[in-house]
Amino acid sequence: MSELLLGFYGDDFTGSTDAMEAMALHGLRTLLFIESPRQEDLRDYEHLQCVGIAGTSRSMEPVAMKKEVGKAFRALDELEPLLVQYKICSTVDSSKERGSLGVAIEAGRALCSNQRIPFVAACPQLGRYTVFGHHFAKQGVDVYRLDRHPTMSVHPSTPMQESDLREVLREQSEEDVTLVNVVELEEKTVAEGTHVAVFDTLTLNDQKQVAKRVLEQAFEHEGSTFVVGSSGLNYGCASYWQERGWHRSVVPNGSRLTNVTQIAAVSGSASPLTKKQIEYAEANGFCCIHVTWTNRKDVLCRAHTALREGKSVLLYTARGSGDPAIAAMKHALTEDGVTDTAQALGLMLGELLKELVATHRLQRVAVAGGDTSGFVVRTLGIHALEVEQPLSPGAPLCFGYKKDPNEAPLEIALKGGQLGRESFFLDVLRGRCVDDA
Known part of the structure; x- marks a missing residue:
């Protein structure tokens, strides 16, 4: 066994940075790679304890997903970590046809020999809870059962119409599924045989108990x-390891966050929260520009002008799930024969951001949208990510390392649609953590 405690594959980019942040906040140096790493890729980074791969499997159909996840798990297994984790969103975004949990579990089962596969979806830090097998998620000040959640129940790709995680897994997998409920967390008895064990988690103490059981x-x-789990599993395990003194408390590059005068940001998210964040940014001096499939030249012209004037810019494809721009964009893509909408939008926003960074020598950028983030990061030529400073839970400011060690890292914040407070883009500009407010 190597010194690595954890190797994880994230089902989307922002979920991957969420897991990386959970480990880094507990002093465990963690590096998130864009492609599957090899041993030689780790040599330039001292004292690594956790390694992740930022994936896109949440948006994949089963055949492509099986190939992608299998390759990633094999690469992680070769690094010999204590745990190999399929990192899921704490809102369990998945279906039999897209981002299938069954495909991931099958790939993990083929690689590792543990009979019981722990499944931990809850993350109290993000307002996600599992109680007697049923999953709940917070939006605003209210907590909703997953199948009644105002966003997740009507998700455009993976609408969650079942809150019982046992039923969600049985729909997507042929595995036997059991439950370790909140009453049983401290008990030692577990079901025997080959199965997936769903763990309840309501409180931070529950989270610690679950991590202890898994470890x-x-x-x-x-x-x-x-193991299969959200960042709640990462927080629990990281706390366990920290309490036992296994952390190194390494500060990346020994650096401190510096102020910047402007940033560029892109958003491919249609979530209600991102809509509010765009509106907040606009009200606080950002030049917010709507991007369509056909107006990219005009968008770049306006963005260049705004940056020359010293403003920050935010390019977005939609303001909320009810924006007519979503249907218009889909129609334009269909007319052009484009079938993978997420990839097309992500690459488009990535190319726009890449030009703005190069032209104006920007030090810091931000990206909103889980699928969007993956394509944008690749387009920017980033090889690996590491937490620089927390900003908002699940959406830290990161160093974006290039393959050329002589090239300075780009500071980049990636956030999923449902993460961050309304001032998120302004927080990125100012390098302001939620705790600083």
Whole structure:
């Protein structure tokens, strides 16, 4: 076994940075790679304890997903970590046809020999809870059952119409599924045989108990142990390791955050929260420009002008799920014969941001949207990410490393649609953590 405690594959980019942040906040140096890393890729980074791969499987159909996830798991297993994790969103975005949990579990089962696969979806830090198998998610000040959540129940790609995680897994997998509920968390007895065990989590104490149970299983098992979980599992395990003094508290590059006068940001998110964040940015001096499939030249012209004037810019494809621009964009893409909307929009926004960064030598950027983030980061030529400073839970400011070690890292904040407070883009500009407010 190597010194690596954890190797994880994230089902989308922003979810991957969320997991990376959970580990880094507990002093565990964590690097998030854009492609599957090899041993030689780790040599330039001292004291690594956790390694992740920022994936896009949440938007994939089963055949493509099986190939992608299988390759990633094999690469992680070769690094010999204690745990190999399939990192999921804490809102369990998935279906049998897209981002299938069954495909991921099958790939993990083929690689690792542990009979019981822990499944931990809850993350109290983000307002996500599992109680007696049913999953809940916070939006605003209210907490909703997953199948009644105002955003997730009507998600355009993976609408969640079932809150019982056992039923969600049975729909997507042929595995036997059991439950360790909140009453049983401190008990030692577990179901025997090959199965997936869903763990309840309501409180931070529950989270610690779940992590303890998962890690006790891993310590008893030879080779890497396969687990499925949100960043709630990462927070729990990181806390366990920190309490035992296994952290190194390494500060990346020994640096402190510096102020910047302007940033460029792009958004491919249609969530209600991102809509509010765009409006907040606009009210606070950002030049916010709507991007369509056909107006890219005009968008660049306006963005260049705004940046020369010293303003920050935010390019967006929609303001909320009810924006007519969504249907118009889909129609334009269909007319052009484009079938993968997420990829097309992500690459488009990535190319726009890349030109703005190069032309204006920008030091810091931001991206909103899980799928969008993956394509944008690749377009920017970023090889690996590491947390520089927390900004908002699940959406830290990161160093974006290039393959050329002589090239300075780009500061980049990536956020999912449902993450961040309304002032998120302004927080990125000012380098302001939520705790600083």
